[in-house]
Amino acid sequence: MDNQRLSEEDLLRMEAQYCSYGDTVHYLKNPKIFSRCEGSWLYDEQDNSYLDMQMWYSAVNLGYRNSDIENAHNAQMARLPQLASQYLHRERILLAAELAVETEKRLGEKGRVHFNVGGSQAIEDSLKLVRNYKKGQSLMMAFMGSYHGRTLAASEITSSYRYRKKFGHFGNRALFVPFPYCYRCFIGLKRDTCHYECLKQFSSLFETEYYGVVDLKDNEVEYAAFYFEPVQATGGYVIPPGEYFARLAEILKKYGIPMVDDEIQMGFYRTGKLWAAEHFGIKPDIITFAKSLTNGLNPLSGLWAKEKFINPQLFPPGSTHSTFSGNPLGTAAGLAVMDYAKRHDLESIVAEKGAYLLGELKKLQKRYSVMGDVDGLGLALRIEMTKPDGYTPDRELTDRIFHLGMEGNIETGGRRFGLVLDVGGYYKNVFTLAPALTISYEEMDLFLKLFSALLDRCGC
Ligand SMILES: Cc1ncc(COP(=O)(O)O)c(C=O)c1O
Structure with a gap:
């Protein structure tokens, strides 16, 4: 078997046959296969780029492929x-x-x-x-x-x-x-x-x-x-x-x-x-x-x-x-x-970036009543998705946004991007944001654009 010639479909078929499903979680109906990573970005088999706002549940705080590490x-x-x-x-x-x-x-x-x-x-x-x-x-x-x-x-x-x-x-x-x-x-x-x-x-x-x-x-x-x-x-x-x-x-x-x-x-x-x-x-x-x-x-x-x-x-x-x-x-x-x-003065860097992102999210919250709660400490931030009443948990909307982000086709500035989000919370309606501590201000602004594009797509 020539491993490099196997298509994504071949790999998914093999996964269904040979891999235990018990050691992972299939959040996506069609699981994605990623092939490379850099900084705040993941790239799939077709080289589509995904801005990662969860960094492997905060396991990669200093960015993918950080050269010092x-x-x-x-x-x-x-x-x-x-x-x-x-x-x-x-x-x-x-x-x-x-x-x-x-x-x-x-x-x-x-x-x-x-x-x-x-x-x-x-x-x-x-x-x-x-x-x-x-x-x-x-x-x-x-x-x-x-x-x-x-x-x-x-x-x-x-x-x-x-x-x-x-x-x-x-x-x-x-x-x-x-x-x-x-x-x-x-x-x-x-x-x-x-x-x-x-x-x-x-x-x-x-x-x-x-x-x-x-x-x-x-x-x-x-x-x-x-x-x-x-x-x-x-x-x-x-x-x-x-x-x-x-x-x-x-x-x-x-x-x-x-x-x-x-x-x-x-x-x-x-x-x-x-x-x-x-x-x-x-x-x-x-x-x-x-x-x-x-x-x-x-x-x-x-x-x-x-x-x-x-x-x-x-x-x-x-x-x-x-x-x-x-x-x-x-x-x-x-x-x-x-x-x-x-x-690197991580204490100050994280405090400053976190305050910026939280401030921008709070502005966004004024536009979208479905962002029921927004909070953060450093670069651990949360967006709790609710019905327009700002309180009733909306798991379905959260799930839709998550899936749309992973489709990798949000258009902005003449380019297409994917958005990697993680869903947590007692009612599975919270986007838990853990961006790389090395994320740039431009990348944070891009995230805000991508996230609001997804909210617009969902008719919020
Ligand atoms: C707070 C906390 N404790 C423990 C664990 C378990 O760690 P591991 O998945 O490496 O076994 C996790 C994993 O997500 C965690 O977030």
Whole structure:
């Protein structure tokens, strides 16, 4: 079989015959096959160009084929591309040190870094850390709307039952509490006047043993840790109000419940800070990360934990292990990502671009009543699509716009473009925007034109 001569139809026929559908998601009726990428752009087999406003769910923060990261990766390829994970190499130690030092600068806490290969695996490792620290206590708290991965244990702290129902339980399902999704408040209040009622209700759980959380006789809580995404990602880039997390942290501290901060999607400057939690003045006990650690070049993930959780006496060699964890290519790419962040003032760049894009989206919202909510933190932005009443979720419209974008034929300025969007949110009606942090102002303006062209096409 001459692989290069196979047409797109041939490939799709082979996919239908040989590929498991269980390891991916077919959002499109006719899945696209892409053949190259550059910066903020994807190109299909016919070389049509698509402006990518989701960058592989924020796994490629520094743009496709970023030459600084690629060069570091390729140099490693030419020197020491492979090494069993029981041996050490320079890049692994340097990357752990870099992440630990940068985190210490921000949180004022000493800690260590532990590697694995994917986001869910980093979550699994964090569960081991917490369960070990809490001497086998295995129940977790997490948020409604959370997404922490789909391995068996990660699914137990991910809110959707859909991800668990075919496979039964493995471990214990988390206690899910409402996230401060103020546009659609779970208890029906308005942010201006709510006085954080949701936190008052959460706090009441600890008032009496009859609410099933605490044994007040010896002041022991049944839950080992609280898992959270500082900005809910799959949940629809939901940004909490300013003081929420600091107030939550006070309650958790009072009852000795560690905070596990899942930065797998929001980390590495997506929101303008290395860790999104920095915006909220909290000091998590454990931080998990993956995706953009290598700018999407290599499946490397990891966690940072305070010394008391991860010191080698408590968490000895072999507590977790995976063949590819901390691999040379990934750690070289990770070091290059951290170095890139140091050489470019990403905090300011992301804050400025994010403010510009959010401002323009707010202007667009005045023209289109179906853009019910528009919000953003750095370059993590959301457009919640609704009926013209500005509130009722419109999943069908969201889906149409998404499909039209992928057809690759939006005309503007005498050229044709595609638009890559991602749909998330509790009602599958939110465009979660995660453009490359390297996106240009011209590309942001082009996005605004393409998006409004799609809204016009849908008769909005
Ligand atoms: C916040 C968050 N946690 C965990 C995961 C799981 O990571 P992975 O898909 O690499 O297993 C994801 C993936 O989208 C995520 O966004």
